[in-house]
Amino acid sequence: MKKLYAFVMLGLLSGVSHAEGLWYVSISPGAAVVDNDDFKSGSVFQIYGGYQFTPYLGLETGTTLFDKFAAKSDDRIYIQGYGQSFGVTGHVPIKRIVLNGGAGLYGWRMEAQAGNDKIGEDQGVSPYVSVGVDVILPANMSIGGGSYFYSDVSGTDILTFNIHYGFRF
Amino acid sequence: MRYQKQWRCLVAWWLVATVVSGCDLSSSTIGEDRVATDDMDATIRVEARDATVTEVWAQLRDMNISSDNVYVTLGQDSFRASTVGDFSTLDFSDDLFGNVGDLSHDIKRLHAEGDIDPEKYSARFPGDYVGRTFTVSFTRKGKRTSAPLSTVVMPEGFTLDGPATDQMFSLANDDIVVTWSPVTTNSADAMFLNVSASCANGRSYEHDFEASGDPLVVDPGTRTITTGELNLAFAGIIPNCNVTIMVVRSRLGILDPAYGQGSITARQERQVRVLLVP
CATH class of the missing domain: 2.60.40 (Immunoglobulin-like)
Known part of the structure; x- marks a missing residue:
């Protein structure tokens, strides 16, 4: 564990000392599935931005909205929610392709609806991890895809599959 | 000329098929x-x-x-x-x-x-x-x-205490005494018996009997179906029948007013099969 910590810190510090920082923003629509057989998949929309201290490491924050995980037995019963994430990111640039990974915490608020009635509300903080790949396009644009895994959001794990449309500056 | 004859034949078959399918008497x-x-x-x-x-x-x-x-x-x-x-x-x-x-x-x-x-x-x-x-x-x-x-x-459930399954009754001599418990005192409930018979002559019969002759008694807990009632309800019945006696406790609900008409009911049903001989 100490070796891993030292490796990360070394990478971070070496990056800060050798490279200029990079800002980026991205919008990321996609689909989300929950680890609960009683619900259908839902949709997810993320908008996030970050700063890369080095080509390899950065910090990222984003807003994530989950829309309507409907109960399989009745579409009128569903759960939806939103939240804010903060995490560290790792990047591996290979020419115009960048492999991404991340981990952090996601503060969320979820709401359950049955028709017009609100039948529940919950909030909390959960860990998440992410992986993805982006292709750097001309004019500082990027496009790619990836996946987020949120652990234990109001009683279930959520896995997303996203498309990224980004801008780097 | 030969093809004309074949076409006529095809049209005739189509008409027959259409009429037959249109005459389906089930539903x-x-x-x-x-x-x-x-x-x-x-x-x-x-x-x-x-x-x-x-x-x-x-x-x-x-x-x-x-x-x-x-x-x-x-x-x-x-x-x-x-x-x-x-x-x-x-x-x-x-x-x-x-x-x-x-x-x-x-x-x-x-x-x-x-x-x-x-x-x-x-x-x-x-x-x-x-x-x-x-x-x-x-x-x-x-x-x-x-x-x-x-x-x-949903109204209260109950147990059918008698008659016993496959108990034999004579149409000429035996009344059928049906008993159940516990009784309900809820005035929203209605009790009745549905009796259906499938007989050796290939015919089927079905009839409903009120559980109580007294409108003030919702649920008497017992009902005797006399031979006279059976003969009257199932006119021309030929004995040697499998008879299913179903006791029903029914409660009417409230139907959404958007429908033109109809009903919603909840029913507790218990049934027993007996044999009816001459």
Whole structure:
């Protein structure tokens, strides 16, 4: 564990000392599935931005909205929610392709609806991890895809599959 | 000339096939998109035959068609039955996916019963749900009016104490004494007996008997079907019959006013088979 910590810190510090920082923003629509057989998949929309201290490491924050995980037995019963994430990111640039990974915490608020009635509300903080790949396009644009895994959001794990449309500056 | 003859033959076959299919005496159906909700006659039943399973079923008829056996089939519209009760009283504050997932088990979509009864829509719930309110909602796509709130409460269950299964009765000499317990004192309930016979001569008979002759007594707990009543109800009955006696405790619910007419009832049903000989 100490070796891993030292490796990360070394990478971070070496990056800060050798490279200029990079800002980026991205919008990321996609689909989300929950680890609960009683619900259908839902949709997810993320908008996030970050700063890369080095080509390899950065910090990222984003807003994530989950829309309507409907109960399989009745579409009128569903759960939806939103939240804010903060995490560290790792990047591996290979020419115009960048492999991404991340981990952090996601503060969320979820709401359950049955028709017009609100039948529940919950909030909390959960860990998440992410992986993805982006292709750097001309004019500082990027496009790619990836996946987020949120652990234990109001009683279930959520896995997303996203498309990224980004801008780097 | 030869081809003309073949064409005539084909047309004749087509006509015969059309007439035969049109003369199906069992039942026929029409699509739901042709019928407004206030032209629908809804029959909705919640039935428990024991403490393990409760079945909800629904059928729709077009009130504009006089025939009793023309039913409305559902396309994009749907029936759902729920035992959840009033959603507005719920307020989960943690484990939303677990709690709402469990809740969703108490809501079921009614499905057509295959080729046997394609216009009858049903779903099964585990248990007898005594005292629980069933809500059956009919949701229509587009601008058609939905009927979201037909409700009924399941009455108390009971046990059929007699007669014994396959007990033998003589049509000439034996009255059939049917007993059940516990009795209900709920004036919202109605008790009756449905007796159906399948006889050796290949014929079937069915008749309903009131449980009590006294309108002030909701549930006497016993009913004697006399030989005279049997002979009268099943005129011309030939003994050597398998007779199914079903005791029914029925409670009327409130049908959504969007329907033209109909009813929603919850029933506890218990039945026994006996043998009827000369």
